[in-house]
Amino acid sequence: MSTLHAQPESVAREGLMERLHGWAITVDHKRLGIMYILSGLVFFVVAGLEATAMRMQLIRPLNDFLTPQGFNQMFTMHGTTMVFLVGMPVLLGFGNFLIPLMIGARDMAFPRLNAFGFWLFLFGGALLYFSWLGGDGLYGAGGAPDVGWFAYSPLTSKTFSRGNSTDYWILGIMVSGFGSMTTAINFLATILCMRCPGMTLMRLPLMAWMMLVVAVLVITAIPVLTAAQVMLLLDRSLGAHFFDPQQEGSAVLWQHLFWFFGHPEVYILILPAFGFLSEIVPVFSRKVIFGYPLMVAATVAIAFISLGVWVHHMFVVGLPPWMNALFAASTFLISVPTGIKIFNWLGTMWGGRIRFDTPMLFCTGFLAMFLIGGLTGIMLAVVPFTTQLSDSYFVVGHFHYVLFGGTVFGIFAAIFYWYPKATGRMLDERLGKWAFWILLIGFNVVFLPMHFSGLLGMPRRIYTYQPDRGWEIWNLITTLGVPIQILGVALIVWNMVRSLGKGRVAGDDPWDAWTLEWATSSPPPEWNFDRIPTVTSARPLWDRKNPHDPDEEQP
Amino acid sequence: MSLATAAPADSWRPGRGKVGMACLIAMESFFFAGFIIAYLFYIGKGATGPWPREVLEVKPVLVNSAALIASSFTVIASVKALGRGHLAAMRWWLVLTILLGAWFIWGTWVEWRGLIWEHGLTLRTNLFGTTFYSLVGFHAFHVIVGLLALSTILGLGVMGRLRPARDTLRFELVSWYWHFVDVVWVFVFTTVYIVGLRP
Numbered sequence: 076m077s078t079l080h081a082q083p084e085s086v087a088r089e090g091l092m093e094r095l096h097g098w099a100i101t102v103d104h105k106r107l108g109i110m111y112i113l114s115g116l117v118f119f120v121v122a123g124l125e126a127t128a129m130r131m132q133l134i135r136p137l138n139d140f141l142t143p144q145g146f147n148q149m150f151t152m153h154g155t156t157m158v159f160l161v162g163m164p165v166l167l168g169f170g171n172f173l174i175p176l177m178i179g180a181r182d183m184a185f186p187r188l189n190a191f192g193f194w195l196f197l198f199g200g201a202l203l204y205f206s207w208l209g210g211d212g213l214y215g216a217g218g219a220p221d222v223g224w225f226a227y228s229p230l231t232s233k234t235f236s237r238g239n240s241t242d243y244w245i246l247g248i249m250v251s252g253f254g255s256m257t258t259a260i261n262f263l264a265t266i267l268c269m270r271c272p273g274m275t276l277m278r279l280p281l282m283a284w285m286m287l288v289v290a291v292l293v294i295t296a297i298p299v300l301t302a303a304q305v306m307l308l309l310d311r312s313l314g315a316h317f318f319d320p321q322q323e324g325s326a327v328l329w330q331h332l333f334w335f336f337g338h339p340e341v342y343i344l345i346l347p348a349f350g351f352l353s354e355i356v357p358v359f360s361r362k363v364i365f366g367y368p369l370m371v372a373a374t375v376a377i378a379f380i381s382l383g384v385w386v387h388h389m390f391v392v393g394l395p396p397w398m399n400a401l402f403a404a405s406t407f408l409i410s411v412p413t414g415i416k417i418f419n420w421l422g423t424m425w426g427g428r429i430r431f432d433t434p435m436l437f438c439t440g441f442l443a444m445f446l447i448g449g450l451t452g453i454m455l456a457v458v459p460f461t462t463q464l465s466d467s468y469f470v471v472g473h474f475h476y477v478l479f480g481g482t483v484f485g486i487f488a489a490i491f492y493w494y495p496k497a498t499g500r501m502l503d504e505r506l507g508k509w510a511f512w513i514l515l516i517g518f519n520v521v522f523l524p525m526h527f528s529g530l531l532g533m534p535r536r537i538y539t540y541q542p543d544r545g546w547e548i549w550n551l552i553t554t555l556g557v558p559i560q561i562l563g564v565a566l567i568v569w570n571m572v573r574s575l576g577k578g579r580v581a582g583d584d585p586w587d588a589w590t591l592e593w594a595t596s597s598p599p600p601e602w603n604f605d606r607i608p609t610v611t612s613a614r615p616l617w618d619r620k621n622p623h624d625p626d627e628e629q630p
Numbered sequence: 631m632s633l634a635t636a637a638p639a640d641s642w643r644p645g646r647g648k649v650g651m652a653c654l655i656a657m658e659s660f661f662f663a664g665f666i667i668a669y670l671f672y673i674g675k676g677a678t679g680p681w682p683r684e685v686l687e688v689k690p691v692l693v694n695s696a697a698l699i700a701s702s703f704t705v706i707a708s709v710k711a712l713g714r715g716h717l718a719a720m721r722w723w724l725v726l727t728i729l730l731g732a733w734f735i736w737g738t739w740v741e742w743r744g745l746i747w748e749h750g751l752t753l754r755t756n757l758f759g760t761t762f763y764s765l766v767g768f769h770a771f772h773v774i775v776g777l778l779a780l781s782t783i784l785g786l787g788v789m790g791r792l793r794p795a796r797d798t799l800r801f802e803l804v805s806w807y808w809h810f811v812d813v814v815w816v817f818v819f820t821t822v823y824i825v826g827l828r829p
Contacts, residue, residue: 184646256657264649267642275641298657302664309764314754316676317668317764322757323675332664 102186103601104171107193109497111168112490114197115161116568121204122156123564125149127557130521134554136542146538147221151244152203154224158340159248160200162478165486166347167258170286172497174262176592176599177280179271179608184264192257199251206243220244223536225337226307228318228329233311242311245304252297259293262286271591273610277371280590280613281364284371285350288378292339292346295382300336303329327392334385342381344478345445346374348485349416352438355492356420358588359435360427363626366419367613373412373419380409390461399458406456413449417442432586433507437488440515444480448473451526466536469529475522487514487567494571495585499597500578506570514563520556524549589614651803655810658772662814665765666821673826676757682826685749687741694737695819698773701730702812705780705805713798721787724780727808731777738770762822769811769818776808 089097098106129149132141141149171189175182183189206219220240222230231241266279266287279287307329309315316322318329357364364370386394386402420442429435451473455461464470487510494502528549533540540546584593593616595604612618612626673682708723742763745751753763783801786792792801 185650260650260653260657263653264646267644267649268646270641270643273640294653294657295660298660299664302661302668306664306668306764309753309760315760315764316754316757317760322677323672324757324760325671325675328668328671332667 102182102190104175104183104186104189105497105599105601105603107189108168108170108172111164111171111193111196114200115165115168118156118160118200119165120564120568122153122161123561125153125156127561129153130554130557132538133540133550135551136540136544136547138539141538143538144218144221147223147536148219150536151220151223155203155220155244155248156200157478158224158344159251160196160203162344162482163251163255164196166289166344166482167255167262169347169351169486169489169493170262170282170289171258173493173592174265174283174286175269176496176595176603177283177590178266178269178274179591179604179610180265180269181603181607183261184269185261188257189261192254192261195254195257196251199247199249199254201247202250203243203247206240206247209239209243225333226329228307228326229320231307231311231329232319236311242308245308245311249301249304252301255293256297259290259297262290263294266290271607271610277368278610278613281353281367281370282347282350285346285353285374288374289343289346292343292378292381296336296339296343299332303332303336306332327389327394330389330392331385334388335382337388338385339378339381341474341477342377344482345485346377348441348482348489349374351485351489351492352420352441354588354590355434355438355488356423358586359430359432359438360424361430362423362427363614364419365422365425366415369415370419373415376412377409380405380412384409387456387461390458391465403456403458407453410449410453410456417446417449432491433502433504433511434488434492434586436508436511437484437491440511441481441484441488444476444484444515444518448476448478448480451476464529466534467529468525468533468535471535472522472525472529475525479522480518487511490567490571492586493592494574495581496592496597496599498575498578499581500574500576501581501585502570502574502578506566506573510563510566510570513559513566517556517559517561517563521553521560522556524552528553584616587620589617591615594619645799647799647803651806655806658810659814662765662768662817665761665768666817669761669765669821670825672757672761678756680749680751680755680758682758682762682822683829685745685751686823686827688823688827690737690741691819691823694734695815697730697737698734698812698815701727701734702809704730705808709798709802709805712792712794712801715794717787717790717792717794720792721784724784724787728777728780728784731773731780731808735770735773735777738766765818766822769814772811772814776804776811779804779807 098110101107126149128141129146132138132146132149134140171183174180203220218238218240220226220243222236222241222244226241226244229235266283270279306315306317310317310319310324316324318324318326320326353364353370384402384406386398387406390399390403420438431439451469455464455470455473491502491507494500528546529535531545531549533544533546533550540550581597583596585597586593591608591610592599594608608615610618614626618625704723704727708720708727711717711720711723751759751762753759783792783804786797
């Protein structure tokens with residue numbers, strides 16, 4: 076088999092078209108994972124530009140950089156892109172790339188379904204962005220969707236959203252949602268059925284555990300969103316009345332259905348990042364993860380509770396007080412397993428020989444920033460507090476600390492940690508450290524002042540404001556942080572491009588790590604492992620490197 | 631070690647086909663849950679008639695439901711026949727299953743014809759029409775997909791392309807989907823024809 080691959084003339088003859096064709100028809104989980112991550116990063120840049128346009132508009136009062144409708148389109152596309160076309164594909168992409176390697180398998184359980192899911196995601200995203208061209212419909216009104224990423228009814232009805240922009244939002248997200256669902260099926264089937272000999276569930280790397288739970292959440296939450304979107308589509312296209320108040324249809328039903336999806340979605344976006352931390356922190360602390368079983372239990376607990384907290388997005392709707400109280404309580408409850416995890420990572424670092432390479436820096440940044448986002452989250456679980464601050468910039472600041480300071484920092488940690496495995500080259504450490512500090516500073520300059528403008532009463536999603544509200548300085552600072560963040564992201568992109576050719580050769584195991592993906596070559600061969608490994612503990616490479624002192628079996 | 635390793639016995643490892651089909655069924659269940667919740671949410675609401683108790687007839691639907699539920703048992707018999715290698719019996723049980731499923735779809739068509747042309751109820755008429763046709767219609771759509779899958783298997787059986795050792799599990803997985811369509815109908819029936827008609 077290897078002689079077939081090693082013929083030099085066939086490699087030399089392989090032109091650009093052949094190589095692109097190879098990527099287009101691939102069913103290899105590693106290539107699909109890389110394509111997920113790269114297309115997610117392209118959408119990340121697009122969404123960043125949309126955010127930049129919004130911040131340009133808000134830099135001073137009564138600015139006219141964007142029209143009101145243009146501003147609405149920007150925040151709708153920014154939110155929708157970040158959640159569905161950046162967060163999910165990048166995280167699922169890491170799952171795709173890593174799960175078979177980590178559990179000692181040669182591919183996913185359903186490789187072709189895997190490729191199908193990727194192309195659904197990509198074309199769903201393309202469909203959403205095609206709305207800039209096709210959203211006008213026959214009415215000549217529209218363009219990109221402008222109804223916000225949670226598309227509240229009745230704003231989405233034919234009356235208020237003319238043209239086809241909202242239909243593009245529905246269909247683009249639905250198609251990429253089908254992609255996510257096929258990926259979730261694959262994750263579950265792969266992790267449950269394809270583990271190598273000895274890889275019991277309690278020896279599974281924690282990243283795989285988190286991805287397993289994420290897959291369950293995708294299977295639970297996304298179909299409900301799909302159902303709600305089908306209802307909206309029936310309303311808009313066939314004249315049904317699900318969300319039509321004139322026929323006693325209910326705007327609140329849309330909110331219930333959307334947030335039943337929407338809140339588990341938050342955990343779909345953060346649990347994989349928890350998984351990255353659970354892999355990276357032990358390796359760079361030179362200690363085994365603290366409280367493995369508790370970590371698994373906390374993940375499962377988070378998943379269960381996350382299905383019962385959605386009404387905290389609806390505290391100002393006017394639902395009965397007992398309902399608000401119930402969901403406030405469940406929201407407090409979910410911070411307990413999340414807190415357990417934070418303490419477990421701190422417990423892992425405690426007394427360890429910590430190496431602050433770039434992946435570990437991003438993990439440490441994650442811990443601090445996510446903690447702030449978590450604490451403002453607990454504040455927002457208090458119903459009277461939310462009554463005051465709902466739909467203000469305080470909320471915007473809160474969820475950016477969770478999703479940028481949390482998820483995106485986790486993604487950058489993962490990129491620096493696994494880039495050597497995917498490419499065979501190390502990312503530049505000096506550039507990486509610069510990028511981390513610049514990004515950390517830029518992030519706080521942008522998002523910390525949002526809490527203050529929010530506390531001063533600035534609502535989210537307004538396209539401009541009057542000069543006498545005391546919001547000017549905070550908006551100015553926020554916008555001034557944007558170029559700092561752009562510089563940080565640009566450094567990472569530049570680092571990824573440059574290191575592809577010039578980076579130090581990584582070798583199989585550059586971080587002296589313990590999970591199975593580091594047991595094969597970098598980049599791994601198409602079949603991952605020449606021999607399917609057999610494991611006897613949760614840290615198979617530790618056992619191999621320290622045969623005199625293997626990990627003790629936990630009963 | 632060879633490329634194809636036997637499943638090791640140290641830990642529970644279900645078949646990937648079973649896990650995949652179970653996941654699909656779970657996703658479909660949550661999809662239907664959305665429509666069932668919408669139906670329950672809107673019972674008794676709406677600006678104009680016709681109302682469910684004026685136009686829905688339970689008796690013919692009960693007969694159709696019996697046919698669909700019976701088809702779940704005939705498909706079990708068909709899978710078992712394939713497992714034992716009784717290909718002729720498998721085909722006849724499968725023909726019966728498809729006929730029962732087709733009967734159900736025919737029944738839905740008769741019911742809808744009456745509702746649309748006699749009572750003037752469509753998707754656009756009122757909230758009842760909206761929720762009724764979307765819920766019952768999505769279920770009927772799933773029955774049709776199931777019928778297409780079963781017909782494909784029947785076609786393969788008639789062409790003599792089925793091998794019991796290889797295909798029994800595959801057929802069984804398709805039959806899981808058919809059972810799911812059946813179970814969903816129990817929930818839909820309860821929602822629409824019992825809870826929805828309560829005075």
